[in-house]
Amino acid sequence: MQDLTPARADLDPIEIASRDEIEALQLDRLKWSLRHAYDNVAHYRASFDAAGAHPDDLRSLGDLARFPFTAKADLRANYPFGMFAVPRDRVARIHASSGTTGQPTVVGYTKADLDVWGSVVARSLRAAGLRPGDLLHNAYGYGLFTGGLGIHLGADHLGLTTVPISGGMTQRQVRLIHDFAPKGITVTPSYALSILDEYAEQGLDPRESSLQVGIFGAEPWTNAMRAEIERAFDMHAVDIYGLSEVMGPGVANECVETKDGLHIWEDHFYPEVIDPVSGMPVADGEPGELVFTSLTKEAFPIIRYRTRDLTRLLPGTARTMRRMEKITGRSDDMIILRGVNVFPTQIEEQLMTVAGLAPHFQIQLSRPDRMDEMAVLTEAIPAAASAEARRAAAADLAGKIKASVGISVRVAVADPGGVARSQGKAVRILDTRPKA
Ligand code: DLL
Numbered sequence: 001m002q003d004l005t006p007a008r009a010d011l012d013p014i015e016i017a018s019r020d021e022i023e024a025l026q027l028d029r030l031k032w033s034l035r036h037a038y039d040n041v042a043h044y045r046a047s048f049d050a051a052g053a054h055p056d057d058l059r060s061l062g063d064l065a066r067f068p069f070t071a072k073a074d075l076r077a078n079y080p081f082g083m084f085a086v087p088r089d090r091v092a093r094i095h096a097s098s099g100t101t102g103q104p105t106v107v108g109y110t111k112a113d114l115d116v117w118g119s120v121v122a123r124s125l126r127a128a129g130l131r132p133g134d135l136l137h138n139a140y141g142y143g144l145f146t147g148g149l150g151i152h153l154g155a156d157h158l159g160l161t162t163v164p165i166s167g168g169m170t171q172r173q174v175r176l177i178h179d180f181a182p183k184g185i186t187v188t189p190s191y192a193l194s195i196l197d198e199y200a201e202q203g204l205d206p207r208e209s210s211l212q213v214g215i216f217g218a219e220p221w222t223n224a225m226r227a228e229i230e231r232a233f234d235m236h237a238v239d240i241y242g243l244s245e246v247m248g249p250g251v252a253n254e255c256v257e258t259k260d261g262l263h264i265w266e267d268h269f270y271p272e273v274i275d276p277v278s279g280m281p282v283a284d285g286e287p288g289e290l291v292f293t294s295l296t297k298e299a300f301p302i303i304r305y306r307t308r309d310l311t312r313l314l315p316g317t318a319r320t321m322r323r324m325e326k327i328t329g330r331s332d333d334m335i336i337l338r339g340v341n342v343f344p345t346q347i348e349e350q351l352m353t354v355a356g357l358a359p360h361f362q363i364q365l366s367r368p369d370r371m372d373e374m375a376v377l378t379e380a381i382p383a384a385a386s387a388e389a390r391r392a393a394a395a396d397l398a399g400k401i402k403a404s405v406g407i408s409v410r411v412a413v414a415d416p417g418g419v420a421r422s423q424g425k426a427v428r429i430l431d432t433r434p435k436a
Contacts, residue, residue: 004129121154146248
């Protein structure tokens with residue numbers, strides 16, 4: 001793999017500014033953002049007042065802990081535009097969550113917000129190793145989802161040549177990668193695996209492709225998966241994080257030269273990690289739930305938003321901005337099986353160590369008789385698809401899960417192609433337990 005480290009002179013100066021400089025900027029911007037939210041969004045005025053916290057009370061970054069959290073329920077209660085802090089006609093763009101589990105969450109951007117978004121995504125793509133003039137195959141979905149259009153904005157900002165292919169039509173993805181010879185690909189890790197399958201289907205060697213870097217996010221994935229993707233494509237695989245409520249992709253990104261967690265673009269997004277039960281901030285280095293406050297957003301300021309994503313904050317390395325460790329999972333996706341907490345990423349980690357199994361899986365939860373049961377549905381690789389090889393692989397995986405996670409699960413190994421493929425975010429958990 002080629003060295004794609006960006007030149008220091010090409011970085012935004014703030015990426016490598018001193019901590020003092022970064023924190024001084026954060027404090028200034030935080031004062032503005034709290035004031036902006038309080039003055040312009042009825043919800044924030046009411047919630048700050050109820051908590052007895054006034055924007056003028058903020059003297060240090062630590063004072064932010066006196067302000068109330070914002071949760072997804074608050075956004076739903078103010079559907080569609082109640083959280084906007086500018087008149088609707090100043091909103092240049094709207095995105096929304098799919099709303100499959102309830103009222104969609106609507107977010108908005110002014111023109112200035114779009115400029116900021118473009119600049120942080122550009123910074124992310126550069127950190128991943130892309131340079132002006134490079135060709136990018138953007139396979140995140142276009143539409144209300146922030147993935148496709150968010151990456152597109154940043155690619156324009158950086159001066160890339162963008163192929164806005166969006167998700168789906170996997171045969172065509174492979175064909176265009178082959179014909180257009182992109183240097184980078186932006187896609188969910190699970191859809192990257194579908195594309196990888198299609199390479200085999202077409203008899204093409206992915207290691208021969210032009211791709212030098214993949215920028216993967218929108219769902220949890222493990223370092224074991226990184227190793228698998230890097231080996232399969234002979235390219236770098238870096239992690240990109242974001243969420244629509246805070247901006248979209250480009251809130252944090254890994255640096256290709258270190259791949260040691262995601263640098264949070266702290267000049268625009270102020271991170272905290274809290275104990276999810278007590279709500280108290282924990283020290284850097286301690287695990288907990290990630291909380292974000294926007295520092296510069298005009299249309300949709302967001303104050304202490306509880307992301308439900310679990311990680312910890314780490315000091316800067318390749319940049320002075322702090323890192324977040326690769327996300328373990330969302331608290332919503334945590335399975336409690338007979339008293340043991342399990343995340344799909346723990347299953348992924350073990351799955352990747354079993355020869356003979358493909359990297360595709362789903363977790364099925366059922367309650368056949370009052371006890372919760374978990375089954376892992378995965379599939380054999382074509383070279384190990386005999387009944388005997390599948391039985392051995394299933395026993396191997398069940399044993400590894402028992403040893404590392406401490407739970408007994410049933411493993412079903414389907415034929416090659418037997419696990420549903422993702423075209424965007426993978427559905428990892430099928431819960432058929434009766435609703436309480
Ligand atoms: O998924 C934005 C995005 C698009 C990020 C493309 C990266 C690339 P939402 O649809 O609002 O936005 O979903 C946000 O996805 O709270 C996490 O639970 C999860 N997520 C996003 N990036 C990562 C990542 C986009 N790198 C939710 N690792 C977040 C783990 C991620 N989970």
